[in-house]
Amino acid sequence: MSNESRIAVQNEGDILILEIQETRISEGLVIEALSSELEVILQDSKCKKVLLDLHQVELMSSGMLSVLVRLYRELSERSGRFALCGVRPPVQKVFEITRLDQLFRLEPDVTHGISRLNK
Template identity: 40%
Template sequence: MGELKMGELKIDTAVISAARAEGSAVIAEIRGDIDLHNSPDLRSAILQMLQQAKPTKLILNVTQVPYMDSSAIAVLVESLRKMRACGGKLFLIGPQPRVKSVLEIARLDTLFFVVNDEAAALNAK
């Protein structure tokens, strides 16, 4: 498992290739297939980021995620609930067709803010 440092944040993860805080936002780049085997790592990393940074925006770049199963979707939904509970927003950058399809089939595509790039998420109100 790699260790990422975000300013004052220390994140241990194998599924997040880069993470940083920018203003009141936390931006994380997720990579690889996210499934039952590694979704607990994703959950743990996201919870660490939320606890340490207390962001108003959680921006997850999923352009390098070719596949997510239901366990990964559950992590995203839990993260969305936590962000909404504190008045924050969760953004997904560039989901690939298979990931987008899973979100649509689960009827979750309208719950997340899906954007094409980081700037769109950072500039969103």
């Protein structure tokens, strides 16, 4: 496992934008690394609004979904808001099959995600 960052971090006002820089999130080591990195980023951040940009992700296994649900819960516990953007059709299908598209705010791109979190 590499020490290289798998997540690009950017702030846009009071919104923390996290861009996943993996195309395939299906292996346990990748999921573990992303989970750990997300945990550290959230602990270090005071932002209550998080936008997760998935536009590079072509494949996501169900193992990553539990990481996203945990992230959602952690933000909810601190009265935060969470949205996903740039979800490609194959990944969108995973959210629909698991009905997590009803839990998460899914936006087409970063601009719409920022707008949604600012409402």
